[in-house]
Amino acid sequence: MTDSLAIRKPELKDTCYVFTMSQKNRMMVTASSRQAEKQGIHVPMVLADAKALVPDILAFDEKIDFNQKLLFRIAKWAIRYSPNVAVELPDGIVLDSTGCAHLFGGEEKYLKNILSKLEQFGYYCLGGLSDSIGTSWAIARFGHKLPIIPSGQQYNALLNLPPVALRLTQPVIERLHKLGFDKIGKFIQMPASILRRRFGTEMLSRLGQALGTEEEAFTPIIFKAPYQERLVCLEPIKTRSAIEIGIEKLLELLCKRLSKEGQGIRLADLQCYRLDGKITEIQIGTNQSTHNIKHLTKLFGLKIDKIAPGLGIELLILTASKTEQVLIEQEKLWGGNFGLEDQNLAQLLDRLAGKVGHQAIKRYIPQAHYWPERSLRQAITLDEKTEIKWQKANPRPMEMLHNPAAIKVTAPxxxxxxLSFRYKEELHWVKKADGPERIEQEWWLSQGEHRDYYILEDDKGCRYWVFRSGHYNEDTSEWFLHGFFA
Structure with missing residues (x-):
């Protein structure tokens, strides 16, 4: 039997407000807060009548699925209290609290912590905790004394509650009231055959779910990630060293699971749940899948400064959002393991990316094109390979402009x-030159004229890659700077 916690009807605390919708050219009240109900406002009511009763009432246009979206947001927030949270439409959420309450000092402190946090955020909620979802749901909505029902005491907790607390349909509830059954205790001891004949199988099913004798489907809205670990902090942590210890413990648990399945991390997310309800998050990425704890700890260490702990962090969740199979390469006995297969190279690139960003590190591979700017492309992964060979017949610059820059040239x-060229208003006198090298486009892509490339060295010893577009013409020839040699 699992422990269940039901939370009912989040409302803005101490606020008198209503939601409205246009019907028959009039604004009608479709939902109201507890404060509004206490002052005589009910559903349905014309908004003008509601304002006559409470002039300063707050009115909001009803949005489609507003309550549902709000419940999903609260359920997502409540994941810090239980890994399994479900939305109970139209006005509640349910938590599977099995094994969770002791982490907060017991069931009473557990429930008080949740409701007080929601109250701090401005919501008024009621809760009920018991061995079954049905009883928890009933206590959260109709219980007026004890919100926590001791284990095995669902029967006694239900006796004085109205039949609607069993989540029965309206026709069944009306039939019960006609027969004078205004409390569950008046019919709960009746034989099952009589209840089935009078009220159908729904009555027996709901009674069984409330008493815990019949299982009830529970579908969490947020499923536990395939590779995810959680660490609840006994006391809120704020220091860098405490966060590092937490990350290392999470990585030990997560990498142990990954290594058993032959998987490694490519992307990992660390979510830090703060006392004030905010969530801070950092992410790391690797060039090759790995479950090396020491290496991953260093990558997270580069980004810990981005975590703003605020008043303190009470929960850490580490998720491997992208994993791949770890391929173990056969290392050579002599000479070491060099090239792209070297794990040290991959780890070095990961650390550099953590400092300067992944966008600053690029690897290029050749493409089947003659035009220089199209003759290469950025590799997707570190170990991506291609059968096309690099052009080695003529030297190419280390840095190439994405768009060639127009220059003014003096040529014989x-x-x-x-003999000289002007680039960015600076005149360069050519001391050495090599070329031309003619490059044309593929015949099926031929657009524009061919190019004649030259390698130029100026009087300061800098080397440039320039070209003339098309054949020489004293009046119409155009020259461009395309790259810089080291």
Whole structure:
């Protein structure tokens, strides 16, 4: 039997408000707060009549699925108290509290902690905790004394509650009231055959669910991630060293699971749940899948400064959001393991990416194109390979402009390199030159003229890669700077 906690009807605390919708050219009240109900406002009521009773009442246009979205947001927040949380439409959430209450000092402190936090956020809620979802649901809505029902005491807790507390349909409830059954205790001891004949199988099913003798479906809205670990802090943590210890413990648990299944981390997210209800998150990524705890701890250590603990962190959740199979390469006995297969290279790139960002580190591989700016592309992974070979016949610059920059050139007769050129208002006198190298596009992509490339070295010893577009013409020839040599 599992422990269940039901929380009922979150409302803005101490606020008199209603939700309205237009019907027959009039604004009608479709939902109201407890404060509004205490002052005589009910559903349905014309908004003008409601304002006559309470002039300063707050009115909001009813939004589609507003209550449902609010419940889902609260249920997502409540994941810190239980890994399994479900929404109980239209006005509640249910938590599977089995094995959770002792982490907060017992059931009483557990329930008080949840309701007080919601109250701090401005919501007024009621809760009930028992061995079954049915009894917890009933106590949260109709219980007026004890919100926590001792184990095995569901029967006694239900005796003085109205039949509606069993979540029965309206026709069954009306039939019960006609027969004078205004409390569950008046019919709970009746034989099952009589209840089935008079009120159908629904009555027996709901009674069984409330008493815990019949199982009830429970579908959490947020499923536990395949690779996820949680660490509840006994006391809120704020220091860097405490966060590092928490991360290391989570990585030990997570990597142990991953290594058994031959999986490694490519992306990992750390969520930090703060006392004030806010969630801070950091993410790391690796070039190759790994479950190396020491390496992953270093990557998280580079980003701990981005965590704002506020008043303190009470829960840490580590999730491996992207995993891949770990491929163990056969290392050579002599000479070491060099190249892209070297794990030290992958780990070095991971640490650099943690400092400067993944976008600052790029690897390129060749493509089947003649045009220089299209002859290469960025590799998706560190170990991505291609059958196309790099062009080695002529040197290429280490840095190439994405869009060639127009320059002004002084050049003699055709096919001779420039004597000087001006780039960004700076004049460069050419001391050495090599070329031309003619490059044309593929015939099926031919658009525009061919290019004649030259390698130029200026009087300061800097080397450039420039080209003339098309054949030489004293009036119409255009020159461009395309790259810089080291």
């Amino acid at each position: 007769i055709p096919d001779y390199p420039p």
